Amino acid sequence: MSRLVVRNLKKKFNSVWALRGFNLTLDPGEIFVLLGPNGAGKTTTLKLITGLLRPTEGEIFIEGTDLRKDPIKAKSHIGYVPDEPFIYNKLTGREFINFVASIYKVSRVDYETRLAGLLKTFDIGEWVDELSESYSHGMKQRVIMCQLLLHNPELILIDEPLVGLDPKTSKTVRELFIKLKEEGKTLFVSTHTLSFAREVATKIGIISQGELKFIGDINELSRISGKKDIEDIYLKLSNANDGVHR
Amino acid sequence: MSDFWLMLQARARMFNASVRSLSAVRTASFVFVIACFVGGAYYVFFRVFGYLTTVEVIGPALLDRVIEMALFVFFIMLLFSNVITSFSTFYNNRELDFLFSLPVPPTSIYLTKLLENCLYASWATLTIAFPLIVAYGITTGAPALYYPLSILSVLIYMVIPAAVASTLIALILRVFPKLGPREVIMISLALILGLTYLYVRINNPNLLKIFETENEQMLLLFAAQLTTVGGIYVPSTWLSNIIKGFNGNTTVTVFNFLLLSFVSASSVTVAFLVAKTCYVRSWLSSGEHTSKESKRRSLLWKPQRQTARAIFLKDLLIFVREPTQWVQLSIFLILLVVYVMSLRRTPIFFTFPLWRTVVAFANFAYISFVLATLGVRFIFPTMSLERAGIWAIVSSPLSFRKILLTKYFFSLTTAVIIIEFLLISANLFIKVERGLYFVMPVIGLFVAAALVSINLGLGSKFPHFSEDNPSRIAAGTGGIIAALISITYVAISILLLATPAYNYLSHTFMARPVNYLLVYAGFALFIAVSICAIFIPLRIGITSLERRDY
Numbered sequence: 001m002s003r004l005v006v007r008n009l010k011k012k013f014n015s016v017w018a019l020r021g022f023n024l025t026l027d028p029g030e031i032f033v034l035l036g037p038n039g040a041g042k043t044t045t046l047k048l049i050t051g052l053l054r055p056t057e058g059e060i061f062i063e064g065t066d067l068r069k070d071p072i073k074a075k076s077h078i079g080y081v082p083d084e085p086f087i088y089n090k091l092t093g094r095e096f097i098n099f100v101a102s103i104y105k106v107s108r109v110d111y112e113t114r115l116a117g118l119l120k121t122f123d124i125g126e127w128v129d130e131l132s133e134s135y136s137h138g139m140k141q142r143v144i145m146c147q148l149l150l151h152n153p154e155l156i157l158i159d160e161p162l163v164g165l166d167p168k169t170s171k172t173v174r175e176l177f178i179k180l181k182e183e184g185k186t187l188f189v190s191t192h193t194l195s196f197a198r199e200v201a202t203k204i205g206i207i208s209q210g211e212l213k214f215i216g217d218i219n220e221l222s223r224i225s226g227k228k229d230i231e232d233i234y235l236k237l238s239n240a241n242d243g244v245h246r
Numbered sequence: 247m248s249d250f251w252l253m254l255q256a257r258a259r260m261f262n263a264s265v266r267s268l269s270a271v272r273t274a275s276f277v278f279v280i281a282c283f284v285g286g287a288y289y290v291f292f293r294v295f296g297y298l299t300t301v302e303v304i305g306p307a308l309l310d311r312v313i314e315m316a317l318f319v320f321f322i323m324l325l326f327s328n329v330i331t332s333f334s335t336f337y338n339n340r341e342l343d344f345l346f347s348l349p350v351p352p353t354s355i356y357l358t359k360l361l362e363n364c365l366y367a368s369w370a371t372l373t374i375a376f377p378l379i380v381a382y383g384i385t386t387g388a389p390a391l392y393y394p395l396s397i398l399s400v401l402i403y404m405v406i407p408a409a410v411a412s413t414l415i416a417l418i419l420r421v422f423p424k425l426g427p428r429e430v431i432m433i434s435l436a437l438i439l440g441l442t443y444l445y446v447r448i449n450n451p452n453l454l455k456i457f458e459t460e461n462e463q464m465l466l467l468f469a470a471q472l473t474t475v476g477g478i479y480v481p482s483t484w485l486s487n488i489i490k491g492f493n494g495n496t497t498v499t500v501f502n503f504l505l506l507s508f509v510s511a512s513s514v515t516v517a518f519l520v521a522k523t524c525y526v527r528s529w530l531s532s533g534e535h536t537s538k539e540s541k542r543r544s545l546l547w548k549p550q551r552q553t554a555r556a557i558f559l560k561d562l563l564i565f566v567r568e569p570t571q572w573v574q575l576s577i578f579l580i581l582l583v584v585y586v587m588s589l590r591r592t593p594i595f596f597t598f599p600l601w602r603t604v605v606a607f608a609n610f611a612y613i614s615f616v617l618a619t620l621g622v623r624f625i626f627p628t629m630s631l632e633r634a635g636i637w638a639i640v641s642s643p644l645s646f647r648k649i650l651l652t653k654y655f656f657s658l659t660t661a662v663i664i665i666e667f668l669l670i671s672a673n674l675f676i677k678v679e680r681g682l683y684f685v686m687p688v689i690g691l692f693v694a695a696a697l698v699s700i701n702l703g704l705g706s707k708f709p710h711f712s713e714d715n716p717s718r719i720a721a722g723t724g725g726i727i728a729a730l731i732s733i734t735y736v737a738i739s740i741l742l743l744a745t746p747a748y749n750y751l752s753h754t755f756m757a758r759p760v761n762y763l764l765v766y767a768g769f770a771l772f773i774a775v776s777i778c779a780i781f782i783p784l785r786i787g788i789t790s791l792e793r794r795d796y
Binding site for chain 1: 544546547548549550551552553555556559560563564567568633634635637638639640641642643644645714793794795796
């Protein structure tokens with residue numbers, strides 16, 4: 001069974017189509033990277049899959065469960081990291097992690113040990129017990145990554161994972177994504193960082209003006225665009241008016 | 247100074263844009279609600295003042311005392327609200343990072359923020375002050391010049407608490423740079439409370455006494471002793487002298503107007519000088535403050551087995567750590583407790599059982615209206631305050647029904663504790679008839695359940711996820727609609743309960759037969775209206791949350 005199936009997904013804001021017929025199927029162990037310029041519809045797509053936006057048309061199945069018909073069951077399989085990592089200002093990082101862990105009913109067996117391990121992985125120091133109002137963008141991002149891995153979702157959706165992270169944490173995140181893929185998790189990542197896409201993606205999508213222009217692996221991208229460098233490929237395909245390949 | 251005008255223009259443009267973005271229906275409903283509120287306040291003041299002018303001997307003196315007392319209370323309330331909002335306006339404000347990065351003198355930033363804080367902290371008091379002044383002018387037949395000059399005086403008057411509050415906070419932060427917002431606001435409020443108490447105690451101790459006599463001579467003496475409620479050194483006295491001076495003593499009006507203007511200008515000058523020397527340092531030190539919470543003492547130091555409990559603990563922690571929330575609630579509660587305690591010693595009426603019962607019903611109505619206000623201020627913003635973490639909740643396997651019901655029971659528990667404490671203790675002090683001891687708390691339960699639902703449901707229907715200040719959320723269009731519906735519900739409930747109450751009174755004290763049909767119909771309709779008010783807003787709230795985009 002596919003982990004994520006998206007069929008003819010459309011979203012209209014007032015009279016503007018933000019997404020026009022998005023189709024995608026992801027299986028366990030895949031990392032799908034969605035590339036596109038600002039305002040192309042990347043965040044809209046992710047928000048639709050997480051249930052933060054209601055589709056105008058189309059269907060979303062997560063682990064075979066229709067998101068519209070049984071959102072609670074469907075959402076129990078996902079973990080989401082937004083592009084703007086908001087945390088309640090008056091909670092500490094630890095309290096936020098514990099709050100989300102309570103919602104996902106994370107097992108309390110060895111909880112402290114697992115949390116300590118993740119805090120170490122993301123280089124989260126004693127500041128985890130300070131109110132998050134004093135955190136930087138990167139610190140919040142690390143706390144959110146930490147809570148995400150604690151409840152161990154099957155499908156991970158991340159919007160701009162590297163924004164605000166220092167080089168060391170960026171490297172950790174890349175390595176972690178590859179490890180998660182090897183464990184059979186599915187990752188759906190939206191990003192502007194082309195080198196990241198080249199390094200980790202098993203499937204790449206290029207979206208522009210709400211339309212998925214291309215979907216395939218890096219070799220297919222290179223063949224279709226006639227370019228070798230990821231930046232050239234991206235620029236050529238994101239500006240293309242035709243050539244939608246599914 | 248040109249920077250100051252530039253920033254002011256930018257603010258005016260932003261305000262203009264936000265007003266233009268409102269739909270015609272929203273604007274009309276907003277204007278309608280404000281007009282109803284101001285009109286209602288005017289009507290009440292006009293009737294009370296009109297009545298006082300007809301009371302022989304003591305009436306006119308009492309009218310003057312009421313004006314002085316109201317303006318004195320406004321002054322203290324303005325000080326409180328300016329202190330509460332100052333920290334978030336002058337220090338804990340994301341816009342300041344941007345403003346301080348600009349080549350703009352800090353004093354210009356300070357003056358812009360002072361004006362912003364003054365308007366923001368004073369507008370609610372002004373909506374009460376204006377109808378009061380107009381009602382007083384019409385009752386006493388004041389000349390046409392009275393209205394513009396009095397209103398101008400009020401505007402000059404409200405600058406003083408704004409300047410005092412910002413100076414106080416800047417100085418505290420300068421002296422104790424490591425203090426956090428909680429401590430700074432606590433110290434400021436404690437200082438204001440302590441100084442006010444001392445001042446009133448030294449200047450006018452009679453103000454703190456409860457008056458107990460039916461003797462006319464004693465009444466006159468008491469009224470005379472209350473002359474100048476706040477004393478001659480507080481701005482409220484000067485403002486009341488300006489207002490009262492129009493009835494014959496122009497010199498008094500002119501002198502007090504000049505005095506008020508001078509002190510107002512001086513307070514801004516002092517605030518400006520203090521800001522010039524320490525605003526930047528105070529702002530920098532406030533940014534260095536980090537609140538480290540003890541891991542083991544935290545209520546959320548480990549994951550909770552029940553989701554509802556986790557939501558409850560999260561809300562509780564956020565509430566306790568947000569000074570603007572608990573400080574305002576504490577002030578409300580202290581005022582309510584003082585009110586209930588004062589019922590213990592209202593002697594003239596309490597010798598008559600009939601009056602005791604009437605006072606008990608009036609008290610119930612008053613407490614219900616207060617709970618409606620508390621609901622709009624503290625329960626309405628609850629869902630909007632999820633703004634920072636709404637993505638975590640919506641993308642999680644948690645239904646909106648569960649979120650809203652958890653919040654509902656948390657708020658309901660608090661509301662029930664408040665209303666039952668106030669009703670039961672007030673009834674004990676008033677010594678009501680035995681039956682009412684049991685009936686009123688039951689009615690109170692329905693009222694609390696309905697008011698919580700109206701505010702939570704409409705707060706979910708009209709959330710304000712871009713705003714993180716609960717006072718501003720409550721002051722928005724949705725908050726005003728919730729206030730209007732809450733007050734309408736309380737008014738309908740009182741009207742429906744008036745029939746059984748009248749039957750009870752006429753049967754108990756006038757030995758008239760009871761019309762049981764009317765009594766049962768009154769209670770049944772009250773219960774039906776309450777059940778609708780409990781279930782419909784919650785349903786609307788859940789549906790709205792499920793159908794919106796985040």
